[in-house]
Amino acid sequence: MTKYIGILTAGGDSPGLNAAIRGVGKAAMNTHGFKLIGFRDGFRGLMENRTVRLDGGALSGILTVGGTILGTSRDKPTKMPIGGKNKDMTDLVVENCRKHHLDVLVCIGGGGTAKNAYGLMQKGVNVITLPKTIDNDVACTDVTFGFDTALSIATDALDRLHSTAHSHHRIIVLEVMGHNTGWLALGSGISGGADVILIPEIPYDMDVVSEAIMKRFRSGSRFSIVAVSEGAMSKEIFKQLQAVKTKLEKTEDKKERKKLKAKRSELETIRSESTHKLTRELEARTHLESRVTILGHLQRGGIPSAADRLLATRLGTACADFISEGRYGIMVAARGDGVEAVPLEKVVGNRKNIPLDHPWIKTARDLGICLGDK
Numbered sequence: 001m002t003k004y005i006g007i008l009t010a011g012g013d014s015p016g017l018n019a020a021i022r023g024v025g026k027a028a029m030n031t032h033g034f035k036l037i038g039f040r041d042g043f044r045g046l047m048e049n050r051t052v053r054l055d056g057g058a059l060s061g062i063l064t065v066g067g068t069i070l071g072t073s074r075d076k077p078t079k080m081p082i083g084g085k086n087k088d089m090t091d092l093v094v095e096n097c098r099k100h101h102l103d104v105l106v107c108i109g110g111g112g113t114a115k116n117a118y119g120l121m122q123k124g125v126n127v128i129t130l131p132k133t134i135d136n137d138v139a140c141t142d143v144t145f146g147f148d149t150a151l152s153i154a155t156d157a158l159d160r161l162h163s164t165a166h167s168h169h170r171i172i173v174l175e176v177m178g179h180n181t182g183w184l185a186l187g188s189g190i191s192g193g194a195d196v197i198l199i200p201e202i203p204y205d206m207d208v209v210s211e212a213i214m215k216r217f218r219s220g221s222r223f224s225i226v227a228v229s230e231g232a233m234s235k236e237i238f239k240q241l242q243a244v245k246t247k248l249e250k251t252e253d254k255k256e257r258k259k260l261k262a263k264r265s266e267l268e269t270i271r272s273e274s275t276h277k278l279t280r281e282l283e284a285r286t287h288l289e290s291r292v293t294i295l296g297h298l299q300r301g302g303i304p305s306a307a308d309r310l311l312a313t314r315l316g317t318a319c320a321d322f323i324s325e326g327r328y329g330i331m332v333a334a335r336g337d338g339v340e341a342v343p344l345e346k347v348v349g350n351r352k353n354i355p356l357d358h359p360w361i362k363t364a365r366d367l368g369i370c371l372g373d374k
């Protein structure tokens, strides 16, 4: 029986999205004889009924292309910005799925996309998600596509920064993305030979970081490379954030909650802007000239790596198989060389942080890399 599949990409773009669309589409149409329709710009395009034809040659020549041919957005069905206000447009989104007679909606995205897809599932839409993000922070999958490409870009940046830091006898701090997890900073820091790696999972102590750099200096290394995750924070900010969170959990008082939320967002802003402060403070403490590089969206752009193309493609073709078996409400997770259908309930609301006993952390410590703690 012909099945009708809708597909969208949501959240921040990441290398490998087109490989995944192609993998789902080719297997669905060629192997199973299903029909495929794309929606533009994530859940917003589905709500606005903006579609893309994906039959014929539409899936040819996209494997190596960065970004997403469908476009993406961070808009959620439950909080759709319309006329300056956030509106719950879930019913219209569900109605459009019905209008297109979709048997299933494939949502390619990270943790937020899984949550939005789960919301639609609770309204009766069959959904399947595929885990993409350069952050590698989606729960219940070994890895997400996009991560490998971003890891290579961040590693390449560290390689390049080494020679200039070395020539000028400077501290160079590289900020990498990763949201609230440190996979990119830790992975690239190890593979790019950083001397200090700061990640959100380990709040850092400035005394420890500056002492590690001074120790290198005393032993004759007059430059240092610091890889810092955008979500990393000092011990002080961590303690303050924890205190606000604990108070928020305990209080029902509306005024008090408003005050606490404002304090939390103030602390989050300090945290997200802390790389420049960290660099200035390192310079002041060590008297070594210091510079900062914020890698930013470079990490998300361009041609996906071979590993990401392979991962996205095999998750995509497996997705088509699950559709043919009528298995919905799942994320197609990477498990070793294979895949696993993980119920969305297990994915939603969970984030894959780096466990403190993770082998990469041990490797970093064994190399003598400073992780900012004692």
Ligand code: F6P
Binding pocket: 012, 110, 133, 134, 135, 177, 178, 179, 230, 300
């Ligand atoms: O989730 C991917 C990611 O690149 C994060 O690493 C980063 O925090 C965020 O997206 C940036 O989002 P935007 O592109 O909306 O600025």
